[in-house]
Amino acid sequence: MTAIHDVLVLGAGMVGVSAALEARRRGLSVVLVDRRGPGEETSYGNSGVIDGGNLYPVAMPRDLPTLFKHALNRQTASHYHLAALPRVAGWMFDYWRWSAVDKLEETARVMRPFFAEAVGSHREFAKIAGAERFFRQDGWLELYRLQSSLDAQERRLKLAKEYGLNSTKLSMGETLELEPHLKGAFAGAIWQQDSDTVSSPGGVTKAYAEAFVAAGGRLAKGDAMTLAKVPEGFAVDTDEGRVLARQAVVALGIWSKDLVAKFGYSVPLAAKRGYHRHYQPKGNAFLSRQVCDEDVGYVLCPMEQGIRLTTGVEIALAEAPKTPVQVERAFRAASDLFDLGEPVEAEPWMGRRPATPDSRPIIGPAPGHEGLWFAFGHGHWGFTLGPATAKALLSAMSGEPPHVDLTPYRMGRWG
Ligand SMILES: Cc1cc2nc3c(=O)[nH]c(=O)nc-3n(C[C@H](O)[C@H](O)[C@H](O)COP(=O)(O)OP(=O)(O)OC[C@H]3O[C@@H](n4cnc5c(N)ncnc54)[C@H](O)[C@@H]3O)c2cc1C
Structure with a gap:
């Protein structure tokens, strides 16, 4: 009989690897799926700043x-x-609107609790991973x-x-x-x-993925676009066969847009x-x-x-x-x-x-699919926010009272 896992994480960039590691730390059975090795796309080549002091999002000039x-x-x-x-x-016009000073200051206030957790969460994960x-x-x-x-x-x-x-x-x-x-x-x-x-941002991401595997997590090669809703929860095809899980997390960076479109969600x-x-x-x-x-x-x-x-x-x-x-x-x-x-x-x-045009990621449940969760759209700061995102996401997935309010990051906020 095919095993039914607790969580399927799609995408092994910094965001997905962190979510998988955090889920495993909570004792859940987790499969992390990527078509490549961990940390070989955007999470490989960034500037490697874990910007705990970040205040304003990167804005579009207005003058x-x-x-x-x-x-x-x-x-x-x-x-x-x-x-x-x-x-x-259309996206650029919205980005321009969200680059007004009052909007930047609003985003700074909204996102401060997340950025404030970024360095501590990374140091905690780095210690577990020996990184x-x-x-x-x-x-x-x-x-x-x-x-x-x-x-x-x-x-x-x-x-x-x-x-x-x-x-x-x-x-x-x-x-x-x-x-x-x-x-x-x-x-x-x-x-x-x-x-x-x-x-080495790629080295850090790989080290967190190795810690996930060392803690009993399973890493599989597969195409996330095969994700399907099934009676048990969600299923995805991997090189090792079909994987089933009760809950699924979409953490495919820019490619998340294509997958969530299959489920009827349009994201800017x-x-x-x-x-x-x-x-x-x-x-x-x-x-x-x-x-x-x-x-x-x-x-x-x-x-x-x-x-x-x-x-x-x-x-x-x-x-x-x-x-x-x-x-x-x-x-x-x-x-x-x-x-x-x-x-x-x-x-x-x-x-x-x-x-995203408002420079805030999309983190939280899929409004129309029970058990489907989103964690993508971190723009300039996904390397910084991976572990902090994972902690907030896993609290929400476990039904705990959120220590970071996820309302500003919900999928439906654009109407
Ligand atoms: C030049 C540059 C500098 C940056 N500097 C910083 C910085 O200093 N600090 C900071 O915090 N952020 C920085 N960033 C931003 C940061 O790199 C990203 O926000 C972050 O890497 C996004 O992580 P992610 O896990 O969401 O996506 P990714 O790292 O892109 O991971 C997505 C994963 O999904 C997988 N995938 C895609 N499609 C499929 C599929 N169909 N099936 C299976 N797997 C699939 C990919 O293989 C990939 O592993 C920078 C970015 C750039 C480009």
Whole structure:
């Protein structure tokens, strides 16, 4: 007779792996299904910032001169495919509406409890998984080339103080004390001290998946698109045969949109694509933490493979061919700040941030299918929020009173 498991988790990125590990920690029988190995898509190639101090979501510019600059398509921070615009215009308009200051502040308030749990939850999971070697516990730097840009952060710094966050404004000299191998002229930085960073986001995700298996969880290769409602609950086809479970969690990042559409749910999820490439540092140059060049729009990330340059947003259809123009632009700009040498790989990597227009993920039950749960759409912060999402989700799935209110993340919020 085929076993009926408690939980089927679809997608082994940071969100799905965390949900599977948390479910297993609660003693549930769990199968985690992916068509690839754990942490080999978006959760592999990100900047590795666990941004516990995050306040404002990444917003779309609202003033006309900045919008015009981006429309010219020559920026490092953004790029778009003209052909994609008719398909994403509605999503972009909603994103623009949600980028108003009052909306950003509302999202900051709504999401604060989640971000506040991010670092603690990761450290807990890292301890279980023996993954502490990847972690650095000394924050990251937002670097500002222009004094006017640094000064423009005052309102946010004030809000950060009200929330009790350690966001410290540094002069150029103070920044160089933390990162002596930065070079060139810049105004200063904000040191986000409530965050951890990692040297291998893919390594961390794989380590959590290994901890899940070591704790008795089952990892299977399969196509999540075969998910079907059956009398026992849900069924999916894997290389090892059909797997049955009473409850199923959709954690497929950007690909969640296609699966939930099969069940009749339409979600405003767009791919904010991003690229990375690793470079050898020249000579003895090193960085101790991630540094974001805020005025240009890319991040320098010290990783196991070298210095990873990660780019801003590319608006394109999820499966459209790669156009890594931002990597070249970021490399040229980064050379002002740090001595980068040869690239490590022949080709840049590309990933897809699964983004909603209100920059809030979708976490909670499927309104029309008992036993079906959603955990996707974490946009710029899915690596940060994976373990915290898993804890809130598993509380809700177990019928416990929620320690984080999931109402702002419900599926039906767009009407
Ligand atoms: C350049 C860049 C920098 C970033 N920097 C940061 C950062 O510093 N901090 C941060 O918190 N976040 C960052 N992010 C965002 C973060 O990477 C994502 O939000 C996060 O990885 C999403 O995780 P996920 O588990 O939802 O999706 P994914 O990691 O994409 O996982 C989805 C999984 O579903 C699987 N899948 C898809 N379709 C199927 C199918 N049909 N059958 C079976 N399996 C399937 C895939 O193989 C994959 O393993 C960054 C993203 C990018 C692109």
